[in-house]
Amino acid sequence: MKKYRLLVTVIIAMGIILIGTSNPITNLQKYTNMINKQDIQNKQDNKKNSDKTTDNKPSNKSNNSTKPNNNYLICIDPGHQEKGDPNLEPVGPGSSNKKARVSSGTAGIATKKPEYVLNLEASTVLKHILEGKGYNIIMTRESHDVNISNSERATLANEKKADMVIRVHADSLDNSSKTGASILIPEEGGKYTSAIYEDSNKCAESIKQSMNEAGINLNGIFQRGDLTGFNWSKVPVVLVEMGFMSNYNEDQMMSNPDYQRKLMQSIADGVEDYFRNK
Numbered sequence: 001m002k003k004y005r006l007l008v009t010v011i012i013a014m015g016i017i018l019i020g021t022s023n024p025i026t027n028l029q030k031y032t033n034m035i036n037k038q039d040i041q042n043k044q045d046n047k048k049n050s051d052k053t054t055d056n057k058p059s060n061k062s063n064n065s066t067k068p069n070n071n072y073l074i075c076i077d078p079g080h081q082e083k084g085d086p087n088l089e090p091v092g093p094g095s096s097n098k099k100a101r102v103s104s105g106t107a108g109i110a111t112k113k114p115e116y117v118l119n120l121e122a123s124t125v126l127k128h129i130l131e132g133k134g135y136n137i138i139m140t141r142e143s144h145d146v147n148i149s150n151s152e153r154a155t156l157a158n159e160k161k162a163d164m165v166i167r168v169h170a171d172s173l174d175n176s177s178k179t180g181a182s183i184l185i186p187e188e189g190g191k192y193t194s195a196i197y198e199d200s201n202k203c204a205e206s207i208k209q210s211m212n213e214a215g216i217n218l219n220g221i222f223q224r225g226d227l228t229g230f231n232w233s234k235v236p237v238v239l240v241e242m243g244f245m246s247n248y249n250e251d252q253m254m255s256n257p258d259y260q261r262k263l264m265q266s267i268a269d270g271v272e273d274y275f276r277n278k
């Protein structure tokens with residue numbers, strides 16, 4: 001009987017151990033499954049997060065990088081017109097100082113071409129190059145028989161909320177040996193133009209660099225506080241004097257389609273660099 005009792009006790013004890021240990025084993029398996037599931041869940045969450053990070057990248061990039069070219073509006077002003085208008089207009093808003101509304105400009109010593117004709121020729125080339133880069137363009141004039149004063153040209157760009165104004169002109173001087181392009185910008189700290197000086201100067205610097213790279217003969221950047229077309233402008237503005245019509249060779253060069261295109265390409269490239277670095 002004692003052996004039998006001992007056997008029964010042993011069986012009961014083993015049963016208790018089995019029952020006792022079955023729960024930990026089951027629990028261990030459950031925990032293992034939970035850990036595995038948690039692990040997988042974590043991995044999935046990480047993946048989702050990394051996916052989100054990836055998803056966010058393009059929008060972050062588009063927020064931080066420059067806008068595409070078609071977000072910008074550029075106003076091109078081909079200087080002068082067929083008949084000047086000697087009637088006076090204020091040189092700036094509220095100014096008692098007055099100048100002729102607009103003149104007909106100079107003329108070529110070799111080509112005999114009027115400046116207003118050359119300005120529109122070159123401006124049209126510039127328009128096509130900038131449109132090719134995707135920019136939106138408005139022109140102050142596309143024919144010669146118009147009467148738009150310098151303040152009215154500036155006001156047009158203001159009202160259209162242009163991002164930049166490019167004024168296209170050609171120089172003349174009594175000294176026929178003088179050559180080279182010049183870039184004019186509003187005066188720093190000018191009474192009417194302090195708000196547009198910085199961006200005008202940045203764009204001018206960018207055009208200067210581009211002209212230098214293209215091998216264009218350039219005299220430099222000059223500030224002007226006396227130009228009606230600058231003083232009325234709320235939009236950053238640069239005026240490019242393409243060269244001297246009073247110099248025989250430069251006058252002919254400016255009417256050469258290849259040189260004209262090279263010059264306008266360098267202006268357009270400079271403008272594009274300006275907007276990219278803005």
Ligand SMILES: [Zn+2]
Nearest residue numbers: 079105169170
């Ligand atoms: Zn001019």
